[in-house]
Amino acid sequence: xTGTEKLLALEGxxxxxxxxxxxxxxxxxxxxxxxxxxxxxxxxxxxTLVKMIYGLVRPDRGRMLLRGAPYEPHTPHDARNAGVAMxxxxxxxFEALDVAENVALGMENPPSQRQLSRRIREVSEEYxxxxxxxxxxxxxxxxxxxxxxxxxxxxxxxxxxxxDEPTSVLTPQEVDILFETLRxxxxxxxxxxxISHKLEEIRALCESATILRxxxxxxxxxxxxxxxxxxxxxxxxxxxxxxxxxxxxxGDVALELxxxxxxxxxxxxxxxxxxxxSVRAGEVLGVGGVAGNGQDELLAALSGECLAAPDAVKLxxxxxxxxxxxARRRLxxxxxxxxxxxxxxxxxxxxxxxxLLTGAIRENLVSNGFLKWGSARSFAEIVIERFDVRxxxxxxxxxxxxxxxxxxxxxxxxxxxRPEVLVVNQPTWGVDASAAAAIRQALxxxxxxxxxxxxxxxxxxxLMEISDRFAALNEGRLSPPRPAKGLTVxxxxxxxxxxxxxxxxxxxAA
Amino acid sequence: xxxxxxxPEPSSLWTAVTPVLAVxxxxxxxxxxxxxxxxxxxxxxxxxxxxxxxxxxxxYYRGQLLVKAAPLILIAIGLSLGFRAGIWNIGAEGQYxxxxxxxxxxxxxxxxxxxxxxxxxxxxAGAIGGFLWAMIPAILKTRFNTNEILVxxxxxxxxxxxxxxxxxxxLRNPEGAGFPGSRNLRQYEAAANLELIEGTGIHWGVIAAxxxxxxxxxxxxxxxxxxxxxxxxQSPRAARFAGVNPNMLVIFCxxxxxxxxxxxxxxxxxxxxxxxxxxxxxxxxxxxxIVAFLGRLHPIGILLAGLLMALTYIxxxxxxxxxxxxxxxxxxxxxxxxxxxxxxxxLTNYRVRLGREGVA
Numbered sequence: 001x002t003g004t005e006k007l008l009a010l011e012g013x014x015x016x017x018x019x020x021x022x023x024x025x026x027x028x029x030x031x032x033x034x035x036x037x038x039x040x041x042x043x044x045x046x047x048t049l050v051k052m053i054y055g056l057v058r059p060d061r062g063r064m065l066l067r068g069a070p071y072e073p074h075t076p077h078d079a080r081n082a083g084v085a086m087x088x089x090x091x092x093x094f095e096a097l098d099v100a101e102n103v104a105l106g107m108e109n110p111p112s113q114r115q116l117s118r119r120i121r122e123v124s125e126e127y128x129x130x131x132x133x134x135x136x137x138x139x140x141x142x143x144x145x146x147x148x149x150x151x152x153x154x155x156x157x158x159x160x161x162x163x164d165e166p167t168s169v170l171t172p173q174e175v176d177i178l179f180e181t182l183r184x185x186x187x188x189x190x191x192x193x194x195i196s197h198k199l200e201e202i203r204a205l206c207e208s209a210t211i212l213r214x215x216x217x218x219x220x221x222x223x224x225x226x227x228x229x230x231x232x233x234x235x236x237x238x239x240x241x242x243x244x245x246x247x248x249x250x251g252d253v254a255l256e257l258x259x260x261x262x263x264x265x266x267x268x269x270x271x272x273x274x275x276x277x278s279v280r281a282g283e284v285l286g287v288g289g290v291a292g293n294g295q296d297e298l299l300a301a302l303s304g305e306c307l308a309a310p311d312a313v314k315l316x317x318x319x320x321x322x323x324x325x326x327a328r329r330r331l332x333x334x335x336x337x338x339x340x341x342x343x344x345x346x347x348x349x350x351x352x353x354x355x356l357l358t359g360a361i362r363e364n365l366v367s368n369g370f371l372k373w374g375s376a377r378s379f380a381e382i383v384i385e386r387f388d389v390r391x392x393x394x395x396x397x398x399x400x401x402x403x404x405x406x407x408x409x410x411x412x413x414x415x416x417x418r419p420e421v422l423v424v425n426q427p428t429w430g431v432d433a434s435a436a437a438a439i440r441q442a443l444x445x446x447x448x449x450x451x452x453x454x455x456x457x458x459x460x461x462x463l464m465e466i467s468d469r470f471a472a473l474n475e476g477r478l479s480p481p482r483p484a485k486g487l488t489v490x491x492x493x494x495x496x497x498x499x500x501x502x503x504x505x506x507x508x509a510a
Numbered sequence: 511x512x513x514x515x516x517x518p519e520p521s522s523l524w525t526a527v528t529p530v531l532a533v534x535x536x537x538x539x540x541x542x543x544x545x546x547x548x549x550x551x552x553x554x555x556x557x558x559x560x561x562x563x564x565x566x567x568x569x570y571y572r573g574q575l576l577v578k579a580a581p582l583i584l585i586a587i588g589l590s591l592g593f594r595a596g597i598w599n600i601g602a603e604g605q606y607x608x609x610x611x612x613x614x615x616x617x618x619x620x621x622x623x624x625x626x627x628x629x630x631x632x633x634x635a636g637a638i639g640g641f642l643w644a645m646i647p648a649i650l651k652t653r654f655n656t657n658e659i660l661v662x663x664x665x666x667x668x669x670x671x672x673x674x675x676x677x678x679x680x681l682r683n684p685e686g687a688g689f690p691g692s693r694n695l696r697q698y699e700a701a702a703n704l705e706l707i708e709g710t711g712i713h714w715g716v717i718a719a720x721x722x723x724x725x726x727x728x729x730x731x732x733x734x735x736x737x738x739x740x741x742x743x744q745s746p747r748a749a750r751f752a753g754v755n756p757n758m759l760v761i762f763c764x765x766x767x768x769x770x771x772x773x774x775x776x777x778x779x780x781x782x783x784x785x786x787x788x789x790x791x792x793x794x795x796x797x798x799x800i801v802a803f804l805g806r807l808h809p810i811g812i813l814l815a816g817l818l819m820a821l822t823y824i825x826x827x828x829x830x831x832x833x834x835x836x837x838x839x840x841x842x843x844x845x846x847x848x849x850x851x852x853x854x855x856x857l858t859n860y861r862v863r864l865g866r867e868g869v870a
Contacts, residue, residue: 305750326753337751346745348520356737357752369734400518 007032007191008053008071008084008160012062015048022048024215025062030160030208035182035192037202037223040212041235041432042403046195049212050162053193054086055079077108083159087149087166095138095268099148102137106152123154127181138268142169142292150181161185162193167201168458169291172493179205197235198461199228213237236433251281252316254452255302255333255421260312260321262301270294272301275478277471279421279452284443286467286484287456289496294476295456296338299425302454303335304328315421329361332420336410338429338456340403344410347399351391354398355380355413362417379416387412388438404435411439415446422446425456440466460492472496514860524858529804529811532851533818539850540843549833557833558825558843571828573711575820577782581606581774583719583816585798587726588767590807594730595742597763601647601662602771603795604669605640609772610779611676612639614692614786617701618681621693628700632776633714640772641765643669648764652757658764670791677788691787695780703781715777719816722770727809739763771795800848819844 009029015022022045030036040046051057053064055073064071066082073079076086093102100117104110111119117133124131129147137145146169153161163182167175182192182205196202202209202223209223211234219234226234260275272294279285289295300306302313304325313321315333323331337343345354356376360366365376380394387408391401398406407427414422427443428436444466447453456473457463463470464484471481474497482495537559541551562571585602592599599605613636620628647661681692695701703713730736742749742759750756774794783790801819805811826840 303751304753324753324755325751329753335751339747342745343747343751346741346748348744349741353737353741357741357748360734360752366734370732371734371737373732397519 009065013059014061015059021215026217028210030191032191033186033189035186035194035206037206037209038195039209042430044212045215085153085156085158086162089165091145091149093137098134098136100133103152123151142290143174160191164195171290171496172489199231253278254281255279256314260308262306262308264297270476272297273476281450281452282447283468284447284453284466286463286470288463289473291458293473295425299337302423326361334414334419335423336414338425340406345398348397351394352377352380383412383416404431407431415442419451421452423454513863515863516860520858528854531854535850536847539846557829562824571824574824576711576716578820578823579816580715580719581778581794582798582801582819584722584774585771586801586812587722588770590802591739592763592767594807595739595759595763597760598659599662599764599767600659601666602798604666605643605768605771606775606795607669607673607791608643609636609640610775612636613776614779617695624700636772636776637769641769644764644768648761652760674788677786681786692785694784696784701780703777713781718773723809723813804851
């Protein structure tokens, strides 16, 4: 820390939930105008910590000082009055309302809509975040929605801006532009607390970092002086295992999509438009793209939850577009959706029942409509054992597992059914680093055994690590796939749909 | 400070204990209610819960218990399957009425032929009548996405209107001196659903209710259909992913509950009630909703809840005649039962913590 001035100081903050200490004696401070990173794995206690700063959660012990004075926000309202603003990872916007109305809803005393629209235009131009106040939020891209949230905060002229995983919904170009905005803010004296687990971003943006592991501060450092690997190992507390793969011979075409168009079942979803691609046996196809560009719809169209024209989806030459999920499973096309609880698995059902959920057909867990509980249980036990799922036993409910363990169960359940083609959406979202590495390795092993694997993900590092070829979804269209090796970040960004006109704004503002 | 804390898994202990706790709380609150009405609470509770089974006139009441419980159980079993899948058939009362009308009409059509086939045909007609009446909300839901709660409920009133028309018109007893109501099926041997064993109250409806309990138990525990029903109720999206066709499930659940309600109506009209009359229905279809929830939507639970509910009916009537308790007090008492059950139900998924949020 340079200088003695502190905007916000945390001293010995402790917060416990039943069975887990989310934050244990956390102390650090943020100087005005600094971009300070808060780094840690899922479950390290980052969210709890920022919730305490933002007045959503009260600490059990410890205190906070804002500009030297005791700071005890009881509600986010108190926090905002003290000059602390926050942009959440999950947006709290009403899709049916327009931008200005959404901004007004978050304000204590909103001015008239016309004045507010003018203010929104001014702020968006000043910080290079173009936004039309009259557009309906439902029509905006994820990146644009984030701008609504950011502008809502900036209108309050905050001294400290908390950003929770802001880049997970952005293309690389949009990330660059966001960083320019954040740097401009920090030059003007606004401190930024930047929460992420993306190390390269933090090294590019932040001047200081606090690393949390299991609720404790394990290091304070300047991220620019550390390598990404060093930071990761501080986060995880162990040396990381990088997945390895052997290159495999090109197999026959296992899955072919031609002119696949499917309307989204969600009114604000993205319809798939003329998606064509083929995947060979033994190959991993990575599908990138900003969230909300048709990922869920692509998975549904492949799993059979959404039906399409028969010829639009071909499995080993056979038309399957009109078949439902179980008919496709029978033929060897398996899928693992993004949402673990409530889609890939039923939260209140036991793991045995969840094994039955997709395994009934291929694992022969049903005879004449009657369930073979013994077989289902042993299948669940095999998944638990082979994929190192931490649970006392298969009779426990899916929701009692941590996110990472349930994800291992879900992926393992599909992989152990020996698919011909496996489609996974966000296989490592919210999963700790070692579990993520295990899942990626399992996907690579599956491909090495001759299955075709489609990995839909928003984690570009993950896709570059395991894909043979890479394609990007942009507004429901799939770019032609390109070999993943040698692709630059710029090229990937362009495939993902560029920056949604943001450069222009920045040049205009500069 | 009292706080509620979500359990990581539903507690199996509390799942079993909550109905008992609800009954105890109902007895306490009911006792206070009866005391406020100027009755001796202990005697009132004993009159309702104890005397019908163990009292002086138990030989009469015990048979009545099964007669009352059978339709409740039969209907509640059907409803529980739909409720588990998140398909809300609130109109069992209407399906019950239509089943009774269809079954009775078939029986009356054969009058006075004494053929063995008459009663089986009536049973089939009763089931089909209830099934078809339930198909109206089912098809409207699957084709036009209407709300089955509203459609099935409103069809109850249509069914009541049809019942009145039938009792006054097409099914009226031609030898009944112009009084509304059909011929008494109890007096028509081929169509009568009489006690199978003297003095027990067991008629064909009781047998059907027991079969339904076993059927539902096996379906839910061991059959893929039951698994899909439970899955759809818990996570509709996961159910689609598992290959469940939601429309098929709506047809199945509404159809089955309609058919069972229709059967209950048929057994009632050919047995205890005896005839189609304007006031034939006594809200078994609505009370069965309480029975289904009181029994935790579980077949065995419903069996016990149906018996308990029948007991409050019979005991309530006894209390009305011997203690002079008003009928409304008995209804309030039955309502309390559902109220307390839903309230303590919270403890299955949450635990109560006293004191401040502590450091674990």
